[in-house]
Amino acid sequence: MRLLVYLSPLLFTACGIAFQAKPIPQQQNIDTIEQATPAADGFKTFVASQSPQTPWPIDAWDLDSLTLSALYFHPTLKVAKSDYAVALAGITSAGLRPQVGLNGQLSHSNRANGDINPWSYGLQVDIPVITANKRQINIEIAQYQADIAKIMVSETAWMLRQQLSLDLILLAEQQAMQGSLARLQKAQETLLAAYQKRLDLGVAGKSDVLPIRLQHDQSAWQLQQLRLQIRQTEQKVLHDAGLTEQHNLPLNIAPIQLSQILKARFAQSQAYADAPTIQNTALTNRMDIQRGLAQYAKAESQLRLEMAKRYPDLSLNPGMIYEYGDKIWSLGIGTMLNLLNKSSDLWAHAEQVRQNEAVRFYALQHQVIQLSEQTFIKYRDSANLLVTLTREYEQQSRRKAQLENQWHQGLIDKTEYLQTEIQFYSAQQRLITQQANVMRALQEIENVMQKPIALSQRATTFANQQQEAPAK
Numbered sequence: 001m002r003l004l005v006y007l008s009p010l011l012f013t014a015c016g017i018a019f020q021a022k023p024i025p026q027q028q029n030i031d032t033i034e035q036a037t038p039a040a041d042g043f044k045t046f047v048a049s050q051s052p053q054t055p056w057p058i059d060a061w062d063l064d065s066l067t068l069s070a071l072y073f074h075p076t077l078k079v080a081k082s083d084y085a086v087a088l089a090g091i092t093s094a095g096l097r098p099q100v101g102l103n104g105q106l107s108h109s110n111r112a113n114g115d116i117n118p119w120s121y122g123l124q125v126d127i128p129v130i131t132a133n134k135r136q137i138n139i140e141i142a143q144y145q146a147d148i149a150k151i152m153v154s155e156t157a158w159m160l161r162q163q164l165s166l167d168l169i170l171l172a173e174q175q176a177m178q179g180s181l182a183r184l185q186k187a188q189e190t191l192l193a194a195y196q197k198r199l200d201l202g203v204a205g206k207s208d209v210l211p212i213r214l215q216h217d218q219s220a221w222q223l224q225q226l227r228l229q230i231r232q233t234e235q236k237v238l239h240d241a242g243l244t245e246q247h248n249l250p251l252n253i254a255p256i257q258l259s260q261i262l263k264a265r266f267a268q269s270q271a272y273a274d275a276p277t278i279q280n281t282a283l284t285n286r287m288d289i290q291r292g293l294a295q296y297a298k299a300e301s302q303l304r305l306e307m308a309k310r311y312p313d314l315s316l317n318p319g320m321i322y323e324y325g326d327k328i329w330s331l332g333i334g335t336m337l338n339l340l341n342k343s344s345d346l347w348a349h350a351e352q353v354r355q356n357e358a359v360r361f362y363a364l365q366h367q368v369i370q371l372s373e374q375t376f377i378k379y380r381d382s383a384n385l386l387v388t389l390t391r392e393y394e395q396q397s398r399r400k401a402q403l404e405n406q407w408h409q410g411l412i413d414k415t416e417y418l419q420t421e422i423q424f425y426s427a428q429q430r431l432i433t434q435q436a437n438v439m440r441a442l443q444e445i446e447n448v449m450q451k452p453i454a455l456s457q458r459a460t461t462f463a464n465q466q467q468e469a470p471a472k
Contacts, residue, residue: 036242037243046072050068050071051068054068060254061241062168063161066240066251069241070160070164070241072242079156084149084153087149091142093142095138099128100125101128102123102124103124104121104123104124106119106121122319122328124332128314129314131311137308140301144297148295151287151291165446168256171237171253171256172255172258174229175230177429181226182223183425184219185216187422188215188216192216194418196209258436261455262435262438262439275373278375279369279373281451282371282449283365286368295361296357296358306349307346307350312335312337315335316331317332375441376445382434385434389427389431396420396424396428397424399420400420403420443455
């Protein structure tokens with residue numbers, strides 16, 4: 001009985017923490033999503049800590065400020081960070097030592113053999129002993145898993161930035177095309193009015209007016225569709241920044257001049273001058289490469305753990321028994337013997353997993369090399385076509401200026417100048433489309449290298465931070 005008195009505090013201590021249910025606050029989540037706004041004090045503090053050079057309040061939203069909004073509000077990054085927190089908790093769990101066992105016994109004799117004391121009671125402690133450094137290997141596996149989860153956080157942040165960058169390129173293309181289409185429609189209206197006047201005077205026929213009217217109506221429809229697309233793209237920018245329209249006005253997005261950005265990027269093209277340069281940067285800088293190395297290192301540790309299981313763990317069992325008046329101490333030892341399986345079968349699966357990770361890493365490198373070549377060829381061909389279209393646009397611009405002077409001098413008819421002006425705007429639209437295509441090709445190179453080169457070169461911790469390769 002005294003033994004139970006001594007052990008009771010330990011038993012009550014083990015039962016001190018009770019489980020508490022925590023249901024998901026669905027309505028609170030909805031309110032948080034709808035009320036998210038960049039005017040919140042928490043976001044202001046986040047911007048000041050992550051990007052002190054960003055002015056506050058943010059009047060014009062560029063790629064960097066939109067990325068900060070996504071890093072703070074977007075749920076995808078919250079999920080990645082939560083996965084990382086789970087992985088960190090796994091390190092603690094992997095380092096826990098095995099529980100010590102405690103066994104007690106109580107017996108009563110009828111004294112048939114003349115025992116001095118009819119009672120027999122004893123206590124035995126089971127002390128597990130982990131051999132072959134298995135506990136440390138488990139900790140290493142958990143640490144590699146945490147490294148993988150941390151890299152996934154960076155990858156998620158990078159993907160958010162890439163999506164915003166593509167949104168801004170598309171918005172800049174649509175806005176530039178809207179301005180060109182509006183001027184084209186105005187020129188078509190003037191030309192249509194001139195031919196309509198000729199038709200009324202009997203100088204021109206309906207066959208002359210009909211094509212111009214069809215072109216005018218087509219441009220008007222394209223302009224209406226483009227306005228809707230711009231509204232949809234602005235909404236997509238808002239959503240990709242992690243916000244909703246519930247309590248947010250449309251963001252004042254800083255205008256992007258594609259031609260000016262391309263001139264600056266062409267002057268700094270040494271970072272992506274050829275496919276080998278892109279390839280070398282990608283193979284050393286991409287986060288999925290670092291993640292693949294971490295996954296392979298984890299597989300190697302798992303193989304080490306399986307091979308360490310050749311050496312069975314031990315269990316020491318010291319005890320003390322008071323048996324019918326006698327005091328007896330004992331010391332036992334227990335283990336598990338692998339007699340039914342070959343030793344190599346214990347780690348055959350883990351060895352195959354390691355080989356699988358090696359093959360996956362090879363495939364990843366192969367894919368990166370191919371992407372480096374494909375993106376460079378696409379960028380090179382797009383840039384060459386842009387040079388050709390720029391020359392055509394410049395020729396149309398000179399011809400337009402020349403005919404405009406001749407028209408003002410009365411040397412040519414107004415309709416001849418208007419037709420040239422319409423051709424000029426058509427060339428301008430082709431140029432705008434190709435400028436956006438080149439920017440998207442640059443964006444693909446940026447995504448392959450995972451290094452900011454297209455819209456921004458401001459240092460960002462999630463994009464430029466080099467992940468160290470996990471040590472084996």
